[in-house]
Amino acid sequence: MTNAPAAARPEPPRWYRWTVLAFISLAMFGNYYLYDTIAPIADLLKQQLQFTDEKIGLLYSSYSLGAILFLLLGGIIIDRFGTRKATMLFGVICAVSGFVTMASSDIRIMLLGRFLLGLSAEPLIVAITAAIAKWFRGKELAFAMGINLLVARFGQIAADWSPTWARAAYSNWQTPLVIGAFLGLTCVVGATIYWVLEKRAEARYALGEAGTTDKLVxxxxxxxxxxxxxxxxxxxxxxxxxxxxxxxxxxxxxxxxxxxxxxxxxxxxxxxxxxxxxxxxxxxxxxxxxxxxxxxxxxxxxxxxxxxxxxxxxxxxxxxxxxxxxxxxxxxxxxxxxxxxxxxxxx
Structure with a gap:
């Protein structure tokens, strides 16, 4: 079966598709958690690092700037190299951004970390959406998209609730960011397992396509x-x-x-x-x-x-x-x- 032509191969089993969804959604969880790590420590940044509200706002603006500058190029990368490689690339950059942000109290370093998150997080969402379309087209596509977004929202909720479940971490500004950085590694874990699952499936099953790309006019x-x-x-x-x-x-x-x-x-x-x-x-x-x-x-x-x-x-x-x-x-x-x-x- 391994060397059979694609047309002769069976479709992936249902459990295999949902396993793929589970792990690429794990990457979405880490992505959304990382974005929301700043809000719970905003007052600590002001008290302990003397950050003004303007500086705290810049931490979000730098994310948006990275997203705006890179989102179109990110789409081109996804089309050129495929969802598997793109998910891995953007997942790794997301994870790195968490460690850069927590590494220093220097606003310039933190802004760099948030910029890296912006230029990778939004393309990661696009890559994951394309991957879901590839695996669920003609199947339970809308439901799979909904489950993926549900898991992503749990990332936001987990970040907002972190002062409750990680209360001791909020004695200083850095520890919550350390927690966020390690949870951000789920972007890499999810992307890696997705890579393995899809690589294995390509040799055994007939996979769908993410969809054709229209010419941009x-x-x-x-x-x-x-x-x-x-x-x-x-x-x-x-x-x-x-x-x-x-x-x-x-x-x-x-x-x-x-x-x-x-x-x-x-x-x-x-x-x-x-x-x-x-x-x-x-x-x-x-x-x-x-x-x-x-x-x-x-x-x-x-x-x-x-x-x-x-x-x-x-x-x-x-x-x-x-x-x-x-x-x-x-x-x-x-x-x-x-x-x-x-x-x-x-x-």
């Missing part, structure tokens, strides 16, 4: 209709609000509301937790009743009172955070599928 950017650009503007505005807030939320809860660090982390975890549970349910609801534009408007209106409640009242923190979690579930559940309705399939 920059002029097409100016041919999208007005509705597409409205969705794009909403996407930019929405995530520009959510991600900076999550970056500073734990610090804000501690300083402005005198919350315990563990409780502040648990509150911050409500957003990814809500997305895990509510987003697919909202998607099912919207598929049944429609009203996409109306429900997106409702989601944006829910956001309006959230930050005044947090900033100017002493209302229980659960109320605005739950509202934010609802919006965080509602808007993406409608926004992303809406693109399929307003953009031609070939584009």
């Amino acid at each position: 920059l002029a097409d950017l100016f041919r999208f209709n007005r509705s597409f650009w409205y969705i794009t503007a909403l996407c930019v505005a929405f995530y520009s609000l959510i991600f900076p807030f999550r970056s500073f939320a734990i610090k804000f809860f501690i300083e402005a509301h005198q919350a315990e660090r563990s409780f502040a982390g648990q509150l911050n975890s409500l957003l990814p937790f809500a997305a895990m549970i509510a987003t697919p349910l909202i998607g099912l609801l919207v598929d049944r009743i429609g009203r996409r534009a109306t429900l997106m408007a409702v989601g944006t209106l829910i956001l309006v009172p959230v930050f005044p409640l947090l900033a100017y009242t002493q209302v229980t923190l659960y109320a605005p955070v739950v509202m934010l979690g609802l919006a965080f579930s509602l808007i993406p559940a409608i926004m992303w599928p809406s693109v399929a309705y307003i953009v031609e399939q070939k584009r």
Whole structure:
């Protein structure tokens, strides 16, 4: 069977496909955990290293800069060398970034670590998504994608809950980053086992393709209709609000509301937790009743009172955070599928 032509080989057994999914999802766990290691120590960076909020913000901006600069090139690397090699490459860089970030209190070294994470983490997500398409096309593709995202969200939740399960580590700024660096090694572990499983499968089974690559035509950017650009503007505005807030939320809860660090982390975890549970349910609801534009408007209106409640009242923190979690579930559940309705399939 080993030397049989690809057309004559059987498909991989179901258990084999789900084993592959488990290990590439493990890489996603480490990826998402590494991103969220800064928020729980933001106040410690200020107290122990005299970092300003601007410097803490730069730790996130350097990630974004790396992602923006490298994401297109990362896609080219995936197309050129395949998902197996790309996942390994980006997984290794992700893991290295965690150790660079925790190695020194020098802001320049930490910025380098976060930059390395940005230029590898986002392409790693693309590579893993392409790998799932390769292994599950024509099978349980949507469900497999959902499981992969579920595991990734657990990485975010684990980071937010780390002040609870690793309370002793939060006596200084560095130990939580050390924990994050070692958990980031799951990117390499997952990529390595995926490499072995796929290499073995290539000789025994008929594998799918990740999909054909369309030619990039920059002029097409100016041919999208007005509705597409409205969705794009909403996407930019929405995530520009959510991600900076999550970056500073734990610090804000501690300083402005005198919350315990563990409780502040648990509150911050409500957003990814809500997305895990509510987003697919909202998607099912919207598929049944429609009203996409109306429900997106409702989601944006829910956001309006959230930050005044947090900033100017002493209302229980659960109320605005739950509202934010609802919006965080509602808007993406409608926004992303809406693109399929307003953009031609070939584009």
